[in-house]
Amino acid sequence: MIAAGEQETGAPKLTPEQSRDVDAKLANIIRKYGERLTEQQRKHLRKILAYNETMLVPIRAYALQNGDPPVTVLKLSSGKSKE
Amino acid sequence: MLSEDTLYLSVRELGEQIRGGKLSPVELAESFLARSEELGPKLNAYATVTRDLALQQAHAAEKEIAAGHYRGPLHGVPYAAKDLVAVEGYSTTWGARPLAKQSFNYNATVIEKLNRAGAVLIGKAAMIELAGGLGYSAGDASLTGPCKNPWNMKYWTCGSSSGSGAIVSAALAPWAIGSDTRGSIICPTSWCGISGMRPSFGRVSRHGAMAIAWTMDKLGPMARTADDCGLILSVLAGHDPLDFDSLPAEVSDFAYSAATAESAKPIRIGRLTNVWNQQEPGLQAAVDAALKVLEKNGATITDVEMPDGPYEEAAELTILMESASAFQELIVSGRCAELIDPVGQINGYASQEFSVGDYLQVQRVRTFLQAQVDKLFERFDVLATAGESSAAAPLSAPPEEDSAGPIERRAPDGVSSLCGLPAISVPCGLSKDKLPFGVQFIGRALDDHAVIAAARLFQGH
Numbered sequence: 030m031i032a033a034g035e036q037e038t039g040a041p042k043l044t045p046e047q048s049r050d051v052d053a054k055l056a057n058i059i060r061k062y063g064e065r066l067t068e069q070q071r072k073h074l075r076k077i078l079a080y081n082e083t084m085l086v087p088i089r090a091y092a093l094q095n096g097d098p099p100v101t102v103l104k105l106s107s108g109k110s111k112e
Numbered sequence: 113m114l115s116e117d118t119l120y121l122s123v124r125e126l127g128e129q130i131r132g133g134k135l136s137p138v139e140l141a142e143s144f145l146a147r148s149e150e151l152g153p154k155l156n157a158y159a160t161v162t163r164d165l166a167l168q169q170a171h172a173a174e175k176e177i178a179a180g181h182y183r184g185p186l187h188g189v190p191y192a193a194k195d196l197v198a199v200e201g202y203s204t205t206w207g208a209r210p211l212a213k214q215s216f217n218y219n220a221t222v223i224e225k226l227n228r229a230g231a232v233l234i235g236k237a238a239m240i241e242l243a244g245g246l247g248y249s250a251g252d253a254s255l256t257g258p259c260k261n262p263w264n265m266k267y268w269t270c271g272s273s274s275g276s277g278a279i280v281s282a283a284l285a286p287w288a289i290g291s292d293t294r295g296s297i298i299c300p301t302s303w304c305g306i307s308g309m310r311p312s313f314g315r316v317s318r319h320g321a322m323a324i325a326w327t328m329d330k331l332g333p334m335a336r337t338a339d340d341c342g343l344i345l346s347v348l349a350g351h352d353p354l355d356f357d358s359l360p361a362e363v364s365d366f367a368y369s370a371a372t373a374e375s376a377k378p379i380r381i382g383r384l385t386n387v388w389n390q391q392e393p394g395l396q397a398a399v400d401a402a403l404k405v406l407e408k409n410g411a412t413i414t415d416v417e418m419p420d421g422p423y424e425e426a427a428e429l430t431i432l433m434e435s436a437s438a439f440q441e442l443i444v445s446g447r448c449a450e451l452i453d454p455v456g457q458i459n460g461y462a463s464q465e466f467s468v469g470d471y472l473q474v475q476r477v478r479t480f481l482q483a484q485v486d487k488l489f490e491r492f493d494v495l496a497t498a499g500e501s502s503a504a505a506p507l508s509a510p511p512e513e514d515s516a517g518p519i520e521r522r523a524p525d526g527v528s529s530l531c532g533l534p535a536i537s538v539p540c541g542l543s544k545d546k547l548p549f550g551v552q553f554i555g556r557a558l559d560d561h562a563v564i565a566a567a568r569l570f571q572g573h
Contacts, residue, residue, distance in 0.1 A: 054462070054465040057465060058461045058462070058464075058465065061461075062446070062461055065446050065449065066458070066461075070454075070457070070458050073454065073455075073458060074458055074461060074462055077455075077458070077459060077462040078462050078465065081429075081432065081462060081463075081465075081466070084422075084425040084428060084429055084519070085425075085429065085470055087422035087425055088422055088425055088426060088429065088470070088473055088474050088477055089470070089473060091422070091473070091476075091477045091480070093473070093476050093477070097476050097479065097480070098476065098479060099472055099475030099476045099478070099479065100327065100475050100476075100478045100479050100482065101327055101475050104356065
């Protein structure tokens with residue numbers, strides 16, 4: 030198990046809060062699937078989680094308002110569309 | 113056995129010769145089958161060669177055409193289909209070890225359309241496992257082994273439509289179906305020196321094709337010329353009620369002819385100047401030389417910057433999040449451990465940790481990014497850049513992970529795939545190692561004609 034806050038070589042640099050989030054996610058993965066994962070895979074997963082966290086930064090920082098919808102919206106089905 | 117000169121003809125030329133009675137569909141199929149069976153294994157290009165079906169379809173085509181019943185430009189013309197497209201009676205492995213014995217008892221919509229068009233299926237093309245849906249770091253991430261570039265077999269074709277790229281490049285078939293969620297047609301097209309197109313999102317039905325990311329997956333043609341891509345797309349396109357994201361009938365059809373393919377007005381091309389972190393030496397010069405050809409033939413070329421934004425992040429996150437659902441069974445069961453790539457074996461576990469809130473945030477930001485990119489097309493008909501940032505990579509190159517380097521935020525595949533835009537790549541020169549470079553044209557959503565027109569204008573001069 031990687032120690033909390035430990036950064037992997039080559040992994041992106043995280044803030045303390047990001048690092049805590051990554052640790053929590055890794056702990057959850059190990060809780061569910063730990064018996065399947067080698068030590069090397071756990072280290073690799075932490076690196077992946079760290080990278081995912083950095084990708085989320087500009088997304089989370091994007092200013093959105095209540096009325097801004099996602100691109101994925103409900104398409105109505107009239108029952109005829111499957112013909 | 114037909115000569116290489118014949119086997120390297122375009123789809124249009126083959127179709128015309130078949131229609132004119134100068135070429136036998138049976139002889140053509142037999143020649144491509146023989147070539148595929150000889151060279152295919154050396155390239156790891158195929159998952160399955162569909163010999164029996166090909167000959168059955170070729171004989172049927174020959175008989176029909178002789179009787180005066182001509183179905184259209186693909187009648188009697190062979191093709192290959194990426195092995196994520198279901199073909200009844202044959203395995204559809206998705207390039208993945210855990211699914212090596214998978215098959216479906218129906219044809220994908222694109223296969224049904226091609227059957228009705230009288231096309232001849234030579235084989236199921238090799239591909240990267242799960243089309244890279246759970247991530248991969250090297251070209252050997254495939255049930256069938258690393259696909260080798262016909263230009264130099266020490267080099268990779270790129271993926272995930274790796275076999276489709278090799279098959280067309282080596283004339284094992286005149287064209288192939290590929291799929292592109294974020295670059296999986298454009299990259300192998302560029303690296304294999306062929307012409308390939310990712311149509312607008314929703315134009316070609318994905319029913320019966322493996323899904324990675326429902327809001328980003330597209331099927332498209334990989335062929336010898338941009339004109340071929342237009343011809344093939346005119347057969348593949350169209351509303352399909354079985355594909356939830358299929359465009360409405362009034363916009364999904366794609367009528368195409370040599371006449372309509374030419375732009376009525378001078379093409380306005382925006383030369384993208386800021387989309388790659390770095391490029392292979394000589395590549396930009398090759399792209400610029402291609403644009404000069406277009407300029408000499410009436411196009412206007414203007415430098416333009418892609419506006420800043422988290423395109424690549426949004427594209428990658430969308431794929432990670434949606435693929436975790438698409439491949440949920442493999443992840444939860446642990447069968448992802450049977451995948452070849454170390455990244456693919458575990459990436460799904462990480463992707464399951466994204467929150468619903470994060471997914472919706474990505475999709476809401478995406479709406480703004482779409483609008484931002486669409487604004488560029490008020491000034492331009494197409495945007496132009498390199499197909500990829502380099503020519504093909506050696507198969508011996510060390511494995512690469514997305515997490516290894518800085519994000520290319522404005523990389524064109526991320527931008528255009530995220531926004532559902534059409535794109536085409538065609539060859540534009542060779543690297544110092546004599547490997548193909550590609551030039552890529554990206555169009556406004558639904559303006560597939562524009563990208564074909566630009567590529568055709570270049571290839572015609």
